Amino acid sequence: MADTTPAGYDPGLYNADLAPVPPARRDWTWLNMATVWMGMVHNIVVYEAAAGLMALGFSAWECLEVVAVAYIVLFLAMWFNARAGTRYGIPFCVLIRSAFGPSGAQVPVLLRGFCAIFWFSVQSYAATQAVDAILSTLISGWGSLDISFLGMRAHMWLAMALIWALHAWIAGHGVHRIRNFELVAGPLVIAIGLLATIWALRVGHGPGPLFAQPSRLHGGAFWSAFALGVTGMIGIWATFAVNIPDLSRFVRSERDQVIGQAIGLPVTALVFTPMGIITTSATMILFGRPIWNPVELLLTLNHPVITVLGGATLVLATLSVNVVANIMPAAYDLMNLMPRRLNFDRASSLVLVLGVFFVPWMWFDDAASIYQVLNVVGGLLGPVTGIMLADFYLVRRQMLDIPALYRRGDHYDGRGGWNPPALVAFAAGGVLASAGQFLPALSGISALSWFVGVATGAGIYLALSPRQLPERVNESVSPSGA
Structure with missing residues (x-):
């Protein structure tokens, strides 16, 4: 890659894809932001999350209450954390240098990148199962390709290769083409979900037996499970609460990002969750048991047209x-690690390669492991969210010296590139929030791990950080497009 680093910037901290987006190129509207979120909220993991809530003992209506609280909290966290991206046009991996220092920032950035690749792997394997179902329907003898390699059969390897190729094709068209893809994909998925819901309402002659199922939780047990459910739902998106600037940097105004996220996140989630519950209710009537896995449902219905269209x-x-x-934030995180060697195209290709090494087929059906990962992720990324909010709003007072974020030895450098208050707050918050996963005596913390992480990270960071900004930062701030 040709070196286009501006004079005075460190080439180890800068490349064209990490640079602030100029105001003229911040052209995402509230509609773009809303459809991006529509496309993200409608996924297999979120669809099946309602099953986890009902397994805890909630009624269908209580599931909606859990979802409402979780997504409102997420919306508020993302609204405030997105502001720096919209105001300054910088991605998460650059913004986080303000709190952690240019070298210390690699710690939360690598954690976020790991989580993004983990979720890419999980989601892609779920889609691989759908492709396998489609090809088994269309191609006679497809399932007979049963030679096993590294624990997975040949026909699944071929289906996975196709899924990986589709991801590479879309990601290879760049960020602005991705926006156009989401403009179509988000509304289309919800439209098909509505058709499935209409079918389910006809089968069940109403919402179905799951909505008639009473709650099994009362008193203290209810509130304990409620906290656990909210934290689990937040855990699905805890990673994005951290790196929302990766998207908001392309949005033209604060108003657009707030309206877009409000429509695309809590509103869409509250529409999508009952869709999943109603559709699963219909499976209880047809098959005598609830089927929450969409791929299993398609195979059980055993209708070629439904399998192909539903799988697609x-x-x-x-x-x-x-x-x-997943791919976009992980690509930015990898670029931040090696800005001189990686641009967006190369980094996104590397994400695809690394995703295979997570071998999701080895543990995909182990729901307990996935939920444990969710809780640990929420516990570790909660402190990062708290530190970012405390740094931007209370320590920096929403004023950033953008050129200094791309230089070493400046006022964000801390001690040799590491800012001790952020590192101490991150470590303490992560340990406290995750302690319940490993120490039975502290298991109650697990129900509020993300909240504990946010509060601990923010509190310790504020206690250790100076209250006043250096005077030169205030004088040099000139946010583009603010």
Whole structure:
């Protein structure tokens, strides 16, 4: 790659894809932001999350209450954390240098990148199952390709290769083409979901037996499970609460990002969750048991047209969430690690390669492991969210010296590139929030791990950080397009 680093900037901290987006190129509207979120919220993991809530003992209506609280909290966290991206046009991996220092920032950036690749792998394998179902329907003898390699059969390897190729094709068209893809994919997925819901309402002659199922939780047990459910739902998107500037940097105004996220996040989630519950209710009537896995449902219905169209919808839903929520942030995080060697295209290709090494087929059906990962992720990324909010709003007072974020030895450098208050707050918050996963005596913390992480990270960071900005930062701030 040709070196286009501006004079005075460190080439180890800068490349064209990490540079602030100029105001003229911040052209995403509230509609773009809303459809991006529509595409992300409609995915297999979120669809099946309602099953996890009902397994805890909630009624269908209580599930909606849990979802409402979780997504409103997420919306508020993302609204405030997105502001720096919209105001300054910088991605998460650059913004985080303000709190952690240019070298210290690699710690949360690598954690976020790991999580993004993990979720890319999980979502892609779910889509692989859908592709396998489609090809088994269309091609006689497809399932007979049963030679096993590294724990997975040949026909699944071929289906996975096709899914990986589709991701590469979409991501290879760049960020602005991704926006156009989501403009179609998000509304299309919800339209197909509505058709499935109408079918389910006809089968069940109403919402179905799941909505008639009473709650099994009361008193203290209810509130304990409620906290656990809210934290689990937040855990699905805890990674994005951190790196929302990766998207908001392309939005033309604060108003657009707020309206777009309000429509695309809590509103869409509250529409999508009952869709999943109603559709699963219909499976209880037809098959005598609830089927929450959409791929299993397609195979059980055993109708070629439904399998092909339904499978294609699942693939589209997975592509829409993976490209924006996982490949894009992971690519930025990898670029931040090696800006001189990686641009967006190279980094996104590397994400695809690394995703294979997570071998999701080895543990995909182990729901307990996935939920444990969710809780640990929420516990570790909660402090990062708290530190970012405390740094931008209370320590920096929403004023950033953008050129200094791309230089070493400046006032964001801390001690040799590491800012001790952020590192101490991150470590303490992560340990406290995750302690319940490993120490039975502290298991109650697990129900509020993300909240504990946010509060601890923010509190310790504020206690250790100076209250006043250096005078030169205030004088040099000139946010572009603010």
